[in-house]
Amino acid sequence: MKPKNKENKRQRVKLTAAEKSELFAEGVVTIIIMLLLNLSVIILYHLAILQDKSLVNGIYFLKKTMTIGPGGFHLWSWERIGVFLMGIADVVVLYWRLIRRYHQMQLRHIISELHYIANGHFDHRISFSVNTDMQKVIDSINSLVDSTVEAINEEKAIEQSKDELITNVSHDIRTPLTSIIGYLGLLKNGAVTSREDMMKYINIAYDKAEQMKSLANDLFEYTTLKSTKTKLTLSPVNILSMMEQVAAGFELEAEKKGISFAIKARPEDLVVNADVEKLVRVYNNLISNALKYAAGADTINLVANLVNEKWVELRVENNGEPIPQDKLKKIFDRFYRVESSRNTKTGGTGLGLSIVQGVVELHGGTIRCESNAKLTSFIILLPRHPNPKLANSKARRVV
Numbered sequence: 001m002k003p004k005n006k007e008n009k010r011q012r013v014k015l016t017a018a019e020k021s022e023l024f025a026e027g028v029v030t031i032i033i034m035l036l037l038n039l040s041v042i043i044l045y046h047l048a049i050l051q052d053k054s055l056v057n058g059i060y061f062l063k064k065t066m067t068i069g070p071g072g073f074h075l076w077s078w079e080r081i082g083v084f085l086m087g088i089a090d091v092v093v094l095y096w097r098l099i100r101r102y103h104q105m106q107l108r109h110i111i112s113e114l115h116y117i118a119n120g121h122f123d124h125r126i127s128f129s130v131n132t133d134m135q136k137v138i139d140s141i142n143s144l145v146d147s148t149v150e151a152i153n154e155e156k157a158i159e160q161s162k163d164e165l166i167t168n169v170s171h172d173i174r175t176p177l178t179s180i181i182g183y184l185g186l187l188k189n190g191a192v193t194s195r196e197d198m199m200k201y202i203n204i205a206y207d208k209a210e211q212m213k214s215l216a217n218d219l220f221e222y223t224t225l226k227s228t229k230t231k232l233t234l235s236p237v238n239i240l241s242m243m244e245q246v247a248a249g250f251e252l253e254a255e256k257k258g259i260s261f262a263i264k265a266r267p268e269d270l271v272v273n274a275d276v277e278k279l280v281r282v283y284n285n286l287i288s289n290a291l292k293y294a295a296g297a298d299t300i301n302l303v304a305n306l307v308n309e310k311w312v313e314l315r316v317e318n319n320g321e322p323i324p325q326d327k328l329k330k331i332f333d334r335f336y337r338v339e340s341s342r343n344t345k346t347g348g349t350g351l352g353l354s355i356v357q358g359v360v361e362l363h364g365g366t367i368r369c370e371s372n373a374k375l376t377s378f379i380i381l382l383p384r385h386p387n388p389k390l391a392n393s394k395a396r397r398v399v
Contacts, residue, residue, distance in 0.1 A: 013106045013128050023101055030097045034090040041086065106130055110138065117141075122149050172215050176208035218351040221281075222358065232275045232362060234386060239272055239304040239312070240265035246283040247302060253291055258298055259318075265304040272312055273385045278359045285352040286316040286378050294320025294376065307381070314380040323371040331369050332357045 015023065106128065113126045122145060126138050183201040192198050240263070247261040254261065283302070290300050297320030305313045323331065332353050356378075360367045365382035 013109050013130070015105060019105050023098060023105070026101045027094060027098055030094050031090075034093060038086045038090065103130075103132065103134070106134065110134070110141075114141065117145055122152070169215070169219060173212060176211045179208045180205045180212075215351075218355065222351050222355050232278070232386065234273045235276060236271050237274050237276050237279060239270045239314070240268050242276065242280065243283065243302040243304065246280055246287065247300075249284075250287050250291065254300070257291060259291065259300055260298065261300050261302060263302045266306060270304055270306055270312065271384075272382060274363060274382070275359075278362070282356050282359050282380070283316065285356045289352055290316065290318040290320070290376075294318040296320050301375075310384055312382050312384055314382060315377055317375045317377040319375055322373055323369065323376055325371075328369050328371060332367070 109128065110126060113124070113128075117124050117126075125142050125145065128138060129135065130138070183205045186192050187198060187201060192201060243263050243265070247263060251261070287300060287302075290297065294300075297318040299319050301315065301317040303313075303315040303317065305315075307313050357367055360380055360382065363382055364386045365380055367378065367380045370377045370379065
């Protein structure tokens, strides 16, 4: 929901014909009142002078003395000063009353706009420009509406995210569960008599159960990482030693696929403060992802570089088929798979890279993926000394 008027230039309040007539009437009434007031002042002035002859003589003497030119033009006159001062007062009062009424009309327009927004038109913004403190109120209202719209959209996104999570989990659980029930049903009903077929169906059911267990574990870890209660247990980690140990656990699987590991750390004694259990899970997921999906790869590079005293760069690279560029932006989305179908031939749950991203962000780092014809690289920028208070108190959405 995008505000329609947000990008528009601010304009003055446009008065309606009725409001212009109201403003004109206000000016006419004010002029009449001021003329009557001026007339009253002049009458009182003349009455005061007529009742005091000494005052008349004094005024006459001053006027006779302050003359100029052969015609005896009077430089000073009570009447001229009086008329001039009354004229200034009239203009000031007229301006004050008109501008006050105009501000009242502006306020009416602002209140009308507020009612319009309050009726559910959250795409609308108050686009008026005023030269008073009311402009701060208008800006605050627009900011409040923006915040409200953002909160509504965020709430909708969370609800949609929950719905998608339930749908995806239901699909990924139902598929292996249907197979398990089917094969066990055949065994239960005695439809399978040969021991060879029985063992075949039992193994298939067992593999499907393991697949469900993997999904449950990944889902639990993913939701745990997204919880604000998740805490880091930081300790010094020798990156080179950790990468060698993780790679050793995948050597047999990698050898079957004709893939070798190349491990480098610069410097070799590079140490990072991290949650070692969670960081190992990052490497496990990235290596497992490369072994499953990097078709044609023969090398997986595990590289760690010291960027500066505060940051390190960790890379997990493979030289398999590149990931299409339009897929890279979604690759860390939960349950997203680069392959178009949701088949389970590779055994993946679609949560591995989301878990990786969650662990990296929990440490205060970032992760991105770059892919070209030569290499597909997962690049992690990690702080050497994460602040546990900031990391543990960092607010994240709960799935």
